[in-house]
Amino acid sequence: LSDRLDPHITMVRTEGSVPDGPLVGKYLSRDKFERSLPLGPALADFAFAYDLAGTPQLGWWADWRQPFLGDVHQRPDLDTLVEIRPQVASCIVDFVSPDGEPLPVCPRSVLKGAIERLSANGFEARVACEVEGMVFTESYDEARAKGYRDLSPLGTDRALAYLTHDAYRQRPLLEEVARRLDAMGVAWEAWSAEAAPGQFEINLPATDPVTAADTVARVRTVCREVAVDNGLSVTFMAKPRDAYGSGMHIHHSLLKDGAPAFYDESSPDKRSDVMRRWIGGLIATMPAAHAFLTPTINSYRRMVGFAAAPLVISWGEDNKSTALRTISRSAKLARIEHRVGAGDLNPYLGIAAILAGGIVGLEQGIEPPDELRALAWGMPERFPHLPTTITQTADALERDKAFADAMGPVMVEHWIHTRRWEWMMYHTTGGDPDADAVTDWELNRYFELM
């Protein structure tokens, strides 16, 4: 450990993602951290069994849980150790059982499982995420006191993307975020103001899927911490106010033996057979994968036509209205931009869901439907639309056995239950079933945790 951790580090924060997305962990003295290896510190398995309001989720059970509320461990991934502040390091973890077995509902382990299956098919994936969020001039305490309503966006109050003037006003958040990421050695490529007031986007570089998800988790954490330190508030809710929502577009491609596998110079459209089947799998499993890409009650409010979020299960070359935007013009650029993801998705599960869908396509040789060469909003019902409620999506996830097999059946079963739980909590603890705009229930539940 002394090779990986500077001598002046006195404490280590462990952090691992629970399925709903937040990171949980502990601050450990350096000595305790070292002594906890290799299994890592313990915490109650209840961390995986309560919802975002702290209510125990009851109604089902799985073998990974212990009958009387036991422990799970946070096994540190020492390759992720970084210094986050003077004397303080952070380490990302995988959740394991007391005997060291990966927890089947640990999002990071689920992603690793999908990567292993992809590897068994002879491929590795490269992934690049776009992180969108919103920043407000009120501190979290002030925002909470206002019920998260009528907040002042940091920046202009115009629905215009890329305004450098807007970005300048967002510097108190984003330049400091960039500085801290640089100091941590976490790579980022660009940031800009986005289409909603207070909205920003941070572009992350292509890398392996686990690093891509780790980076999203860390970028969100740094954004929140800079906000706390500067009296601001940031949320990655998909739709915190009546404006453009926040998404997470996930660009990805495959490599085979280190070479791009989505490109074929000899093909008329330059798309390889691999890319075609990958698209076929993504399209076939999209209703099920939607559950992981659009995870919350609030995520669905982003699904509005002509407002960037896709509504139709479709793909198209350089088409930003379709669910999948393919780019096929060169070997170097060949990739798919998966545009379904909401800003509040769990990056580990979102990426895993995309890989699982593609794997189904590869393994079953699924041919994609015709490319959609039209604007994919405001289309008639004969075009297949994505599910529009969390329960419809849970039902779709329950039906898709091939997707569940690739994603991990235990995780899928857990997710079906928890999505239905989220629906029940919305309706029975104060949500408005007839609301066509964000409710107090959503703001109270998600604003500070997403």
Added chain:
Amino acid sequence: VKIETAPDAPPFVLGTAARLKRSAANPALARRMRKMKGVLAMKSSVDKQSVTIRFGRGDILLSSGVASDAGLVITLDPGDPNAKPKVDGAARHPLFGLAAAKVLEPPTGTWQEEAQAFWAFAADWPRMPRALLVVCTDEGTELQLGENGSPEFEIHGTAAQLVSIFSGNSIVTEDWLAGKIRGVGTMEHASVLTGRSIAWVMGEGR
């Protein structure tokens, strides 16, 4: 009697439909339901839950929301059966109101009958306790459901409380957490029992 809910119905709608199905299982109430015609809405006094029930002489359709053509609107606290509901429109529709009150309060059996009905619905579900001991604290009686031998879970409560949870008027764990009943067993069994209890309240198996 045909009772249907609109697609993607929320819990309040499903729970109300379940109550009507329980009433429809009673011959006298089923006869009454076949005669009822009118639109009734119920809304919660404590949150945004609501349901509109369209009675059409035996065809009953439930949907979320309070329809503008509802002749009778009942405002109530869904979590407190003892709270007095407020009724708008009863003066204009007295007979319909009376019939609605009857069919929305399905009759219950003894706690033993209700426990056996719940057990018949839930016992085969994966991970359910193989044996459930129910202890009635005010009558000093008990009933073991499922296999003989040591029970894997015990529920203790008054007769009225046992009727409430086993008939589907309330959810096992909510009443346990609220101290209305007592339980002995594992978290696994408590959780799975809760799942079946929620499903029972929302009309599965009816």
